[in-house]
Amino acid sequence: MRMRARLIHSLTTVLLTVLVGGLIAAALVRRSPGFGVDEREFDARYGQDSIRHIREEAKPSGGGALPDYLRFLVRAATGDLGTSASFHRPVAALIAERFPATMRSAGAGLALGWTAGMLLALAAAGLSRPAFDLGAGAAAAFFLCLPSSVLALAMVLAGRLGGKTAVAVVIALVIFPRVFRYARAILGRIAAAPHVLMARARGVRPWRLLWAHLIRPSAPAILALLGVSVSVAFGAAIPVEVLCDSPGLGQLAWQAALKRDLPLLVDITLLVSLVAGIAGMAADIARSAPAVEPS
């Protein structure tokens, strides 16, 4: 019963966050300079009649952000996500084309980043070798300091990886230090606990020690980072896909922002908020699951 109430509470929170995020995006786009302006307005090939027609097409409705947003939500509920003002194509089609690329890159980057972060954290906590710990910590600090766009530029300059692979590698490098530092702190605390020291002193086999005394008890707390890492991965995908020229949702979002493409930007905001919200909710549920007591 408590679990169901918790689930309903989490779902409501996610839904509200997504809706408010969409409204904020809509309001910001409408207020931004250049909104409702078509670049063709300064194209000398067009005469005044056509310029008037172009302006009419680009003209936003006079209803204001909130009524427009509500109308948009009603249409979205029926499956109509609107038409992109800059691409002149249905937003649903654009997202359907681009979302898989970002999902693949972000998924691969998350998997790679989590694997590297967890392996290094386990090794650092389990091996108890200060030099290794220091080296892994320094590597994590180094990548934590570098903005994702700098990492993406390095990939571009290296010029050896394709766009989507480069995006996945950069996302992995963005995720890895966060996972490592967080997991290392938790695992280190658990590894120093008296019962773990006792088990070690009694000669419990290393794999059993690792699984039963380190991984299982720390899993809920570490999994709580999953939701945040999904948000970080999607956030990083925007500049990284632009720089690496990967045709994903991030690149689409960037183009939509430059062109003040209201329907596209609002839809992407809703989608990304929804993915991040669901990941966060899943992590919350995992964290609230009862921790397995060490045997």
Add this chain to the structure above:
Amino acid sequence: MNVRWAGFALAWLVVQSPLRSARIPEPVPGGELRFCLHAEPKTFNTLMVSEEPDEVVRFLTGGVLIRMNRETQALEPELAESWRILDGGRKIEFKLREGVRFSDGSALTAADVLFSLRSVLDPALHSPAGEPFRTGQGKPLVSQPGSRRILVSLAAPMPGVERLFDEVPITSARAVEKSAHPADMPGLGPFHVVEYRPGSSLLLARNPFYWKRDEAGRSLPYLDSVRLSIQQNRDLELARFLHGEIHLINGLDAESFERVAAKSPGEARDTGRSLESEELWFNQVARAPIPEYRKQWFRSREFRRAVAQAINRADLARLVYRGHAAPAIGPVSPANLAWFNANLRVPTFDPDAALARLKAAGFSLAGSALHDREGHGVEFSVITNSGNKSRERLATMIQQDLARIGIRLNVVTLDFGSLIERITRTFDYESCLLGMVNVDLDPSAEMNVWLSSASSHAWNPAQTSPETSWEADIDRLMRAQAVETSFKRRKALFDRVQEIVVEEAPVVVLVDKNALSAVSRSLGDVTPAVLHPQTFWNIDRIYLRGGAGR
């Protein structure tokens, strides 16, 4: 007898051997040409093409009645085997080529041509290709006087109207219906779309029904396919060229050009002055939300001319464009062979003369700062679009040049949408630095720039009546040249327009950029031109050395 023939054969061999070794290699059919589009195509409907990526796809896959040879700037017959101008420039009649087929094998009919022309000329459709025909003097009519003859009747004479058909696509109603699915859309060009991966690439395959043949009677195009990668990042495009992944780059900036030249000198091609120039203009809009005293400066001919005189154009060309640009002479580049006014000279760089001109106009130099008659310090901002490195450097150098005559210039970079909003709607700017491209060579194509009532009359658009006498003169001259049928008289009228623009300096034309491109050595018969599409204008003749092996 045998000896005589043997002697003749020997002589023939002696003469032919060096000739044969010097002969241009035979084009080898096959292979895939690869280059990049710099944005996603917005539409595949050839009637509605307006942006560069769409134009590239249309150029490769579409057909036109008349094509301009980008090298000679002469018109050549395409789907029309001939044409003639009738009734003093009021009518143009095309004789259609026989046996032309779409890429799906269906025949091109006169009904298809009628459909295409009527659609393009329909004001309700707002087809960009039909814009030059909308002169406000009535809608052109299209008729079919014979089985393979099409007649376009204009409301008023339009000298040089035939050149406009280089941009008018010929298609069919069923092709337009299928334009949402480009791989199913039949076309009349040398290639047709077979695969479109949104955001990623387009694959064009050879049109098996393309009508053209080479001198030896072989079917054109030589290439089997063209792969267009959608690559917005120009640095990545350059890296891909240097790694040999793509064969062509159009519109290189000077810095990238130098990188190609350093790595592979034969692959960097500088075709000389292009039709693309960099220009600075002052906001002269009466209702602009800027201080009145600044508007007075910008309306002062002496102020504008002094600024023009104080900018070192040669340095801009040398330092910003690394010598791949030339100081601009006037509003028309010498690359426009027919219409450039050869009597104009590059304005001299002379800060002292500029200062003297300003002093004569009531300005005074106090210390290192220039002041107007009322004591206001002469300081204004220039807006330009962000992300264009050359233009940002240009603005910085102009800032330094103007500082020498006591003018303080503040450089503001804006994203393109905001910039367009300011120069076309709010007029909340003082001066603007932008690039201009003359897509069409004919002066009538510039009516929307020079007429004071036009929306693209940059410094003071959409005037109800000309606000200055010289703008009234330009209006009169432009309208006169638009209906004048004698080329000589048209040229004289447009020459005067160019002179007025230089004398009044509403637009300070800074440099004419060179047309820079990168062309892989593996390509044959590529002759870059200054006109769009620069390197692949003769796409049906381009071949890969080694053909399908490449």
